[in-house]
Amino acid sequence: MEFQARVSSECMYYISLLEEIYSKEITGAVTRGIVLSKAFEETKNLNNWLQISEDTHTIPLHNIEYSKGYGVKIKAEINEKTDRGIRNLKIELPKYLPVRSVTIGVTVKLICKAAILLRRDEKFRQTEILSVSEHFEHLEEKLKK
Helix, strand or coil: CEEEEEECHHHHHHHHHHHHHHHHHCCCCCCHHHHHHHHHHHHCCECCHHHHHHCCCCCCCCCCCCCCCCCEEEEEECCHHHHHHHHHHHHHHHHCCCCCCCCHHHHHHHHHHHHHHHHHCHHHHCCECCCHHHHHHHHHHHHHC
16 A cells, blocks of 8 residues: 655655665565564564654764655655554554644654664663563563662
8 A cells, every 4th residue: 555645854854864774684685675574573562652752862964955845745655553553543643642633744753763762772672561461571680680
């Protein structure tokens, strides 16, 4: 299914970083569809979107060349489940952020940013939603230290 969104230069930068990361893990071409699908799968259980949105230090943005106008329109082939998940997250994000609504582009940006942050900083990985047994195991590990 073709997915389209207008995204910011910041989001395009995140997508390019993820393409680099995923190209080391996947043999063959890494398309935008693969990037979006994999990033969504990695972040679909998160609930700390405010912390992710407000993080400005983990990923340096000083190398971004901002495009003039209203962003860049991207197209990607993704499966229906990922498309539905992104659209559902778009509806859910205002519950976590101090906004009334977000665009699909902002949703994609946060998904990509979160996928990078999960790999770069331990504090973001610890806030993934865990099952009860996983949560107890995690707490036991902390107590042993």
